[in-house]
Amino acid sequence: MQQADNEMAFSYGRTLLRGFRYGLKSKLSKGGRTPSYLPQANQAARAFAAVSNGIPQNMVVESVGNMSVTAHVLGGAVMADSPEGGVINTQHEVFGHPGLYVMDGSAIPANVGVNPSLTITAMAERFVSLFPAKTSE
Secondary structure (H helix, E strand, O other): OOOOOOEEEEEEEEOHHHOOOEEEEEEEEEOOOOOOOOHHHHHHHHHHHHHHOOOOOOOHHHHOOOOOOOOOOOOOOOEOOOOOOOOEOOOOEEOOOOOOEOOOHHHOOOOOOOOOHHHHHHHHHHHHHOOOOOOOO
C-alpha cells in the first residue's frame, strides 16, 4: 500500500507520554514519514463498509495528527544478499550462524501498509518449502 522506505530506531529512555517513566522509545531513522493517508486503503475501506453496512473510520491521531499508526512493528532481521545489507540470506539463515533461521515478521524490511499476517505466513511457507521432507529409513 505504500512505497516509502522508512525505518524506525528504538532506544530506552523517558518520555512525557509515560509520565517520564523509562520505556522503549521510537524515532524515524531513515526515509520520510510513513504517509497517514493512503487513498487506495481508504477507498477499499469505504467499499467494504458499503457492502457490509459498516461505517468506515480512521484513527484520530492519523486524521487529526497526520501520524501513521501501526501495531505491526517489522524488521530487525531483514533478508539481504550479504551481511552488510541484512541479517539473513534468501534461505532465511542468519549470516555467520549456520543452522539458525528466522521466519517471522522481523525478516520483513519495512511496513507493508496492511496487516502483515499473510505476508509473514507466505514467507514461513516459503521457508518450509526449502527443506525436503525427511524420509524414514
